[in-house]
């Protein structure tokens with residue numbers, strides 16, 4: 259029997275979903291709808307946009323206006339939607355390959371522009387849907403279908419990239435610490451400007467199996483071991499060495515792209531040169 263929150267925000271008639279047993283994507287989407295519920299976003303004024311991959315299937319199950327776009331282009335579609343209808347809430351769901359490989363340029367420029375969308379990246383550190391190839395967030399030396407003897411490329415720190423590129427909200431979480439992840443997503447949805455949340459996720463079928471990470475339970479336990487909440491990291495920096503810090507990592511205020519674009523538009527109208 260689905261919970262009231264699931265019934266309210268999910269297309270329950272489209273369930274069961276396609277994700278493998280023990281996958282973290284369903285857990286993270288469950289957390290996302292709880293954050294949406296806490297903020298009280300109107301589903302009729304909220305658009306969910308996704309690209310391609312296992313996480314790209316999420317909007318198909320979510321009871322909002324949704325669009326499943328082409329690979330890597332979710333942020334480009336979202337940018338157009340936000341500029342056309344700035345009053346709408348735009349939430350983008352991407353995977354690590356979608357966001358940081360084929361969509362990498364859209365990612366850094368959306369952050370630089372500070373467009374007022376919330377980007378949730380479900381980072382399972384591998385391409386799941388296409389068979390376990392390594393992605394830009396696969397840890398160096400980790401095994402993937404296309405790196406049977408280990409990945410030679412260091413992984414992107416997605417939160418570091420987002421902040422360096424200009425995002426005004428950056429957070430991270432894991433399904434193993436769900437209350438903290440919901441809290442971070444809630445704050446991201448309330449923030450005005452480009453909000454970036456990385457949810458590290460377990461892919462037991464490819465990443466876990468190929469890297470001897472165990473099943474879903476072992477991978478969830480590992481998430482707790484390899485992460486440290488930001489408050490602990492600040493109080494005991496020695497405990498955060500080599501770990502992912504979780505929670506709200508960065509928040510700042512500056513004008514959003516829509517605000518600055520609107521000013522440009524008004525100047526053009528005032529000059530008498532506007533064509534529409």
Ligand code: SF4
Nearest residue numbers: 277278281312386461
């Ligand atoms: S392949 Fe991995 S990421 Fe994709 S649904 Fe299965 S467990 Fe989840």
